[in-house]
Amino acid sequence: MKKSILFAMAILGVALLFASTAIYAGTKVPDVVKMEKDAYKEHTKGIVEFTHKKHAEDYAKKHPDLYKDGCGACHHDKDGKPLKNLKAGDDVKDCIACHKKPGEMPRDEKKALRAKKASREEVKKAELEYHAEAIHENCKGCHREFKKKTKSRAAPTTCSQCHPTEKK
Ligand code: HEC
Ligand code: HEC
Ligand code: HEC
Numbered sequence: 001m002k003k004s005i006l007f008a009m010a011i012l013g014v015a016l017l018f019a020s021t022a023i024y025a026g027t028k029v030p031d032v033v034k035m036e037k038d039a040y041k042e043h044t045k046g047i048v049e050f051t052h053k054k055h056a057e058d059y060a061k062k063h064p065d066l067y068k069d070g071c072g073a074c075h076h077d078k079d080g081k082p083l084k085n086l087k088a089g090d091d092v093k094d095c096i097a098c099h100k101k102p103g104e105m106p107r108d109e110k111k112a113l114r115a116k117k118a119s120r121e122e123v124k125k126a127e128l129e130y131h132a133e134a135i136h137e138n139c140k141g142c143h144r145e146f147k148k149k150t151k152s153r154a155a156p157t158t159c160s161q162c163h164p165t166e167k168k
């Protein structure tokens, strides 16, 4: 084979390699995310099926005032700064990659913090280490704001509206 053809094939090979890593570097997200996590020994409540596509697209369009930071309404970086310019195909970490402790903060830990008169900031920081606390604050925080602004009940704030009642 001619050297120039081999050279061209080598270039093409390298180009394809780059193209494929560009595709696979991004994380895909299903339209509805089943919020089951391996880090949990057991989910005590029914597992939430989160309507990601509706939230990221439809609701964002319908309610721009709640989505000033775009995808950053929910996704942020390692310092907690909103990822405003995130777009489909970008690499995204699970919430539990940083909010690492499964479940809500145990009562004992809450009591202990209160007993040592921890400041609100300290308590909040400790709470946010727990996956379910961070998730609840994010979901319910926006839903409460929505309810206040619109008087609508379309964004749920009670347990059974998010957690299906029959345990799986
Ligand atoms: C209302 C909150 C919310 C909005 C807005 C949102 N996301 Fe998400 N996104 C989530 C949650 C919750 C998950 C699930 C993460 C988990 O399982 O820990 C997720 C997961 C993802 C994942 C998959 C990550 C993985 O591997 O688990 C990608 C990719 C993603 N989102 C991209 C986006 C992009 C791009 C936008 C903006 C167009 C966006 N998201 C807007 C809440 C949101
Ligand atoms: C790369 C690490 C990382 C990932 C991934 C991550 N967070 Fe966070 N998050 C942080 C940090 C750091 C803070 C700031 C904590 C502090 O103030 O102590 C934070 C703060 C928060 C807060 C409090 C916000 C406030 O205004 O005080 C909520 C709620 C939250 N995260 C929810 C989530 C949710 C939901 C996801 C997944 C969609 C997520 N986080 C993914 C690191 C992360
Ligand atoms: C930035 C704001 C925002 C955040 C954050 C958010 N939501 Fe919502 N959510 C809404 C709005 C707005 C509606 C109602 C939209 C409508 O009907 O017009 C809604 C509706 C819902 C509904 C009922 C309709 C449906 O799509 O199933 C569920 C369930 C829900 N959200 C779950 C969640 C969960 C779980 C999270 C956290 C992982 C979350 N939401 C985070 C804004 C938000």
Ligand code: HEC
Pocket (backbone or CB within 6 Å): 035, 036, 042, 043, 044, 045, 046, 047, 048, 049, 050, 102, 103, 104, 132, 135, 136, 139, 140, 143, 156, 157, 158, 159, 160, 161, 162, 163
């Ligand atoms: C806006 C939706 C929403 C509401 C309202 C809500 N949760 Fe959750 N909760 C979630 C999501 C999403 C998770 C993430 C993991 C999962 O789906 O189990 C979670 C996780 C949890 C967990 C840890 C996982 C487990 O199953 O052990 C507990 C405990 C929990 N929630 C209890 C409650 C209780 C109690 C209420 C009512 C006071 C409540 N939640 C209201 C969305 C919600």
